[in-house]
Amino acid sequence: MIDWLGTVLTESPPPDLLRLVAVPVFAWAAYRDIRTRRVPNATWLPLALLGVALLAWDISRVSAGDLPGGLVARERFYLRVALSLGMVGSIGYLFYWFGGFGGADAKALIVLAVLFPTFPTYIFPAEALPLTRTTVGVFSLTVLSNTVLVGAAYPVAVTLRNALTGHLAPIMFIGKPIRTADATTEYGSLLQTPEGFTRRGLDLDALRMYLCWRGTTLAAVRDDPARHRDPASLPDDPNAPGDGSIPESGAVATETDGEAVTDGGREDADGPAAARARTDYDDPWGARAFLDDIEGSAYGTTPEGLADGLDVLAEEDVVWISPGMPFIVPMFLALLVSLVYGDLFFTLVSVLV
Incomplete structure (x- = not known):
């Protein structure tokens, strides 16, 4: 040697x-x-x-x-x-x-x-x-x-794994199925919308940013989707969204209660407090309010894409995501x-x- x-x-x-x-x-x-x-x-x-x-x-x-x-x-x-x-x-x-x-x-x-x-x-x-x-x-x-x-x-390995485990679907060549409850502990993108499979679904980093911003959890969203769909449930003072990375502890955020705004709250016309005060505001999940409020972007996420992804995560027990190979x-x-x-x-x- x-x-x-x-x-x-x-x-x-x-x-x-x-x-x-x-x-x-x-x-x-x-x-x-x-x-x-x-x-x-x-x-x-x-x-x-x-x-x-x-x-x-x-x-x-x-x-x-x-x-x-x-x-x-x-x-x-x-x-x-x-x-x-x-x-x-x-x-x-x-x-x-x-x-x-x-x-x-x-x-x-x-x-x-x-x-x-x-x-x-x-x-x-x-x-x-x-x-x-x-x-x-x-x-x-x-x-x-x-x-x-x-x-x-x-x-190729992903496809073989899906075939051997019986997960047969059109998306099996580029995706893997996971329990919906585990979505916040995975990297990748959601490959589903309410209309079916897609290759441009919700980025899971953006999902974590949204949950952190609202001070809620995916479990809470799934337990009470109707409340979270209502813009009136947005918090007075949202958290900083972070960068969407998975914390070492595995916890994304802690839930906070949102109460309807009377006066006070944020002053910006399009911010979360203003959205909650307007009963005619059409913004399922507060998706647009979230993206308007944060600085920068959430990995190219659109209000429609975020809302569609949350619809899927609230209803499905198993979802397909991209493996997110680094x-x-x-x-x-x-x-x-x-x-x-x-x-x-x-x-x-x-x-x-």
Whole structure:
């Protein structure tokens, strides 16, 4: 073991060895993503700065002629760096802009584009890792393609699980059934409306924000849906909604009583107190009042979407939700595969062609 470790440490390029710092950081981020769906922004800045420093180191080595292959190899190096930063980094940003990625997912992909623009090299006594390399030679692109392949296995597993447990429905390929009472302890989105299945149902983070804002619980909503549907039941002074994450205790909020407003309460014309004072106010569940009152948005939730989701949760005992697979988890697994083996997609294409 000492021999191969000595070989790795002495024969591998020092910048590539330092890039391995990303492995434990991504492992921790994947763990956080599973447990809380929240990864602190501070996670990515040190890695990004490390990537910039190592890229500058690589450029100085290439400029000094340390890269075998002469002018052609240098040109390929700069092209690969440009592709990694310009294409893979842009993919992360654009997917976040259009709502395909969360903020942490986009930052993680951008960090990979900076940290791993070209294939690293790790020299062992009998082999050099990664075992396979692509013609393009952009390592961050390899991690991205491997992430897609690893991530594709998850819906397959979800489908098999649903089939084996007898949960057969049109939504079984992308969702899983849960007890409605457990909805506030899950991440994902509701895949149902009163009209049937949908792929754009209520985000469960937004549900937790709403319950916290009202100072109530899902159990209380299910016990007395008629009261909660009435805008007159809105509290005088709603709570701060939070960010919708699941508390470590598992408790979302404590219920408070709402009494009709006579005078006092909130002064804003469209706030909860004003809504309760107007008997003609058409706002089932106080959904519009909630979204008007909070600062920012609740993960793109609309008043209609929130009201429809609450209708389903109040009536059904079992609901379907999206599993909410955190993207950083397959990205971490893909990083490990990429560092050891290389590009799975490139290998599959080579075999098929």
